[in-house]
């Protein structure tokens with residue numbers, strides 16, 4: 001029987017995170033101050049982030065050592081397994097070789113603890129007592145709740161209202177780890193009260209919840225803010241995923257022709273892809289890198305590459321990224337983690353440079369792919385990585401039609417065991433596709449600030 005599950009040993013957990021900044025083909029555009037419209041300095045971020053993370057955000061060092069205490073917590077689930085999807089290949093009758101890296105084995109059930117643990121560690125190092133954050137689908141909130149408990153910090157989570165209602169057990173999970181959770185927009189902040197006054201039935205969005213969490217952090221001296229995606233240091237923490245994949249492929253004497261991942265803010269995709277991007281930029285590996293986003297929030301495929309705010313209200317610095325306009329509230333698709341108006345600046349730049357390509361898919365096609373995967377491989381995937389599964393399946397079918405034997409790697413960045421309401425909607429025929437929200441996006445595009 002051929003080997004199905006490939007695992008490294010505990011000692012093979014990476015010793016350092018990979019920082020792609022020094023290897024970029026062109027420099028990353030500076031982050032701008034929302035008031036002065038001039039590049040910001042590390043000091044401007046001090047009210048919301050600890051120095052250790054600010055230094056990582058702007059670091060030019062290629063490898064940043066992972067603190068021993070962080071590696072100790074990583075040992076609870078890392079190294080994560082790499083699977084060869086023989087049963088899916090058979091179901092598709094494809095000559096393609098399909099592999100997936102499974103991050104759902106972490107305590108919170110996704111890749112998010114890779115950065116949550118690191119962020120909680122650096123905050124604790126600097127005497128921070130409490131972290132405030134937002135969560136979309138609930139995965140980031142659970143990861144940070146778990147990480148805060150590991151390092152003795154309090155945690156306040158602003159959870160996008162539609163997810164708060166769709167996923168009550170994600171909230172219970174966060175509360176089990178000791179966090180306090182409110183539905184966003186909430187009456188706890190000025191930003192939340194403002195939106196509730198104007199739109200009492202707002203389903204919330206990541207952009208709104210970020211506004212609330214940032215306001216919470218700047219208004220309390222014991223509190224910092226923590227972001228689960230988008231930022232350079234977050235994508236860097238996630239590179240443990242791609243480094244483990246590379247090490248395993250090297251052991252097997254193989255390498256991927258294609259690396260596929262879903263993108264909300266871009267952290268799980270950056271995490272699996274960046275170590276391979278390095279080889280591609282150095283001309284050592286001919287690999288296609290595919291970021292998959294929802295048709296309902298298509299920031300790369302339909303957005304513009306320009307400076308915009310990271311949140312809805314306009315409290316954050318301006319970053320150059322693919323954006324649909326910061327006031328755009330994406331339709332309430334079930335892949336809550338992908339409902340974001342922007343994209344990580346690092347992913348955006350690599351797309352702009354043609355090193356990474358992007359595709360957009362509709363949610364019913366995504367769930368169809370998720371079911372096919374679950375029935376073949378057993379694991380029930382989260383709706384977010386099911387976007388990657390959909391494209392991996394499309395590519396495997398192309399291989400069948402052309403007779404090519406490509407090696408496809410995708411990131412199964414989370415399980416779907418808290419997403420059964422979404423599966424229920426699909427199975428009972430209640431799941432609908434949202435048309436590309438053209439008017440809403442055009443209106444939001446006009447909210448993009450001029451520099």
Ligand SMILES: *Cc1c(COP(=O)(O)O)cnc(C)c1O
Nearest residue numbers: 139229264265266267268384414
């Ligand atoms: C948060 C999340 C996402 C979206 O965020 P990225 O930063 O793009 O990875 C996707 N999948 C899962 C399972 C998540 O938890």
